[in-house]
Amino acid sequence: MLVFCTPHQFVESICKQLQGKVNPNAKAISLIKGMEVKPDGPVMLSKLITKHLGIDCSVLMGANIANEVAMEQFSEATVGYKADTSIAKSWVQAFATPYFHVAAIKDVEGVELCGTLKNVVAIAAGFVDGLGMGNNTKAAIMRIGLKEMIGFSKLLFPTVSDATFFESCGVADLITTCFGGRNRKVAEAYARNGGKRSFDELEAELLGGQKLQGVLTAGEVFQVLKARNWEKKFPLFATVHKIAIGHLPPSTIVDYDNESAQKLHRNPSVGVIG
Structure with a gap:
């Protein structure tokens, strides 16, 4: 399981460094906000990760300012997944705690x-x-x-x-x-x-x-x-x-x-x- 959390302008270069080094059965999730604008149109970062690494990539977003989560104050987040509910459940289990509630929806x-x-x-x-x-x-x-x-x-x-x-x-x-x-x-x-x-x-x-x-x-x-x-x-x-x-x-x-x-x-x- 790979978690991507970096300023979005660095995603493509990081993925290029990882090419050939990632298990093809690995699953990724992106916490990154932003998009890449290419000549043929905008590309979402989850799609960019999938394109470069050939692995499924879900996303995690939500109303969760980092320092408040670190203080274990109650908050929620949303996992967006493509099709496989088992992958979604895995990410929910990975992130959810009694004070950090995670819901999954099929809408990356x-x-x-x-x-x-x-x-x-x-x-x-x-x-x-x-x-x-x-x-x-x-x-x-x-x-x-x-x-x-x-x-x-x-x-x-x-x-x-x-x-x-x-x-x-x-x-x-x-x-x-x-x-x-x-x-x-x-x-x-x-x-x-x-x-x-x-x-x-x-x-x-x-x-x-x-x-x-x-x-x-x-x-x-x-x-x-x-x-x-x-x-x-x-x-x-x-x-x-x-x-x-x-x-x-x-x-x-x-x-x-x-x-x-x-x-x-x-x-x-x-x-x-x-």
Whole structure:
């Protein structure tokens, strides 16, 4: 059993080093958030591991900030598996404890994309915190972010289940990351400084050697949006990337969709349910 837990930009090089050295009957699981963007489209890291090593790869994601798990505070996680329930049961048994509950669902791509995309939404939530905009605004950004997570995931992989987003890997992890994660923390500092200090500088100052994944992921997601002409479908994701690279000020996080806002102003029935 192989467990992969590393910044996602190193996965491919690690797999290449392992080629020819792994038992073909071994099983892998990825705890890594992110994706690789290739010329022919995005590739999930679990698929990349399978491609390079020729072994099954499940994923483990969830609302479980590491230091709280280390203190044995109750939390949950989700294993996403492909088809073999015996493999899923093995991973649940390997990770589950009385204080760490693990559920398994047959949706590798959905679980993995939840863990990947929530970091982009957490960056947006951090901008809101840094600008002092309050809980109403933050809740709105989180709701919009969840909606874009679901839409993006289902466009990439139509088999992704809506139910996945109500597991620990989905809305629970999104809430945790938007209130307590390091992506939110650094994004808050970025917004407080008016975008004048880079994410790299703030990461080095605030994270004590830990790596920030949300900004990289936002860039990768934006590459997909650009290549497929999806920018207007996912305006929040696009805006997070543009703010992170300095093309827009942090304050535009609440002005991420001017076109929709103008339509609503002209026709108040737009966006009204019922």
